[in-house]
Amino acid sequence: MIRVRSYRSSCGELLLGDFQDRLCLCDWRYRRRREAVDRRLQRYLQADFEPGDSQLLQQTVAQLEQYFAGDRQVFSVPLRFAGSEFQQRVWQALVEIPYGERVSYLELAKRVGDANAVRAVAAANGANALSILVPCHRVVASDGALTGYAGGLRAKQYLLQLEQPIRQESLF
Template sequence: MEQAFIQSPLGVTKIEGNADGIASISVLNSNEKLTDLVPAILEDAVYQLNEYFEGKRQQFDLKLNPVGTDFQQRVWKALADIPYGKTVSYLELSKTLGDVKAIRAVAAANGKNPLWIVVPCHRVIGSDGSLTGYAGGLHRKKWLLEHESPVKQQSLF
C-alpha cells in the first residue's frame, strides 16, 4: 500500500492506495512530514483533491477500493450520490437505503467512511439542520459545507 501526506486547508491529509484503487483518505490531527515525491499511483488523487480545495472540482473520478462490510459499502455508495453543495439528513439517508429503522447503523457506517471528502459524509446533517457528528471534527465539516455552498457568505468588515 502506497501512501502520501499532503497539506490541505484543513490539515495534513493522508492518502493510501495501490493498483486496486484508493483505500483511504483522511485528515490528521497531527503534523506528519509531507511527502516529497507522491507515488505515481496516488498522483491523480492528490491532483483531484487540490482541484477540489481550489474550487475547481465538484466530482471525483478515482478508482476507489475502501474496505468495509457489505452494509458499510451500501452506505458509502449512497453517500457518493449526494450532490455537491447539497445535504441530506441521516433519516433521509436511511430512507434512501430502504430502512428508516437503520438510522443508527447508517450513522455508524457514515462515521467509518475511509474516503474523506471523496465519499462526502460531511454532507449528512441532523434532521433539524444541525451539524451532528463528524470524525474529522465539526469545524472541518462546517468548512467543507461552506466551501461547497452555492451562496458564499461575505464578510461585512
C-alpha cells in the same frame, strides 16, 4: 501493500492510500478512530501500510487541490471500499449525494433501504475511510445541525461552506 502518503489540505491533514490502483484511504490523520480505521483496511485488504507515492496518489492530490480551489465538484479517481456489505451500501449512497447538497441521517437510511437503521447508517458514515471523495460531511442531523465528523466540526463546516454556490446579487 497499501501505499500511504500525507496531504495537507486547507482544513486539515489527510492520509491518502492506494491499493491495487484504487484509492482506499483519504482520511483525517488525527481522527479519533485512526487506529481502528487502519486495522479495518489492513484486515479487509490483507495488506500492510508502506510509505510511498504513486500516479494515483498524485492524481488524488491534484483533484483535491482542484476541489479546495472550487474548481472540482466530482472526483474521478477509482475507489476501493474496505468494509462490510452494509457499510459499502452506505458509502455508495454518500457518493451519490450531489455537491452542495445535504441530507439527514434519516434520509440516508431511507436511501439504503431501511429507515429504522439510522444509528447503523451513522456508524457506517463515521467509519468512512474515504473522506471528502465519499462525502460524509454532507450528512447532517434532521434539524440541519452539524453533528460529529472525523475531521472535526470545523472541517465539516468548512467543507459545507466551500460547496455553497456564491450568490451574486443582480446589479439592476
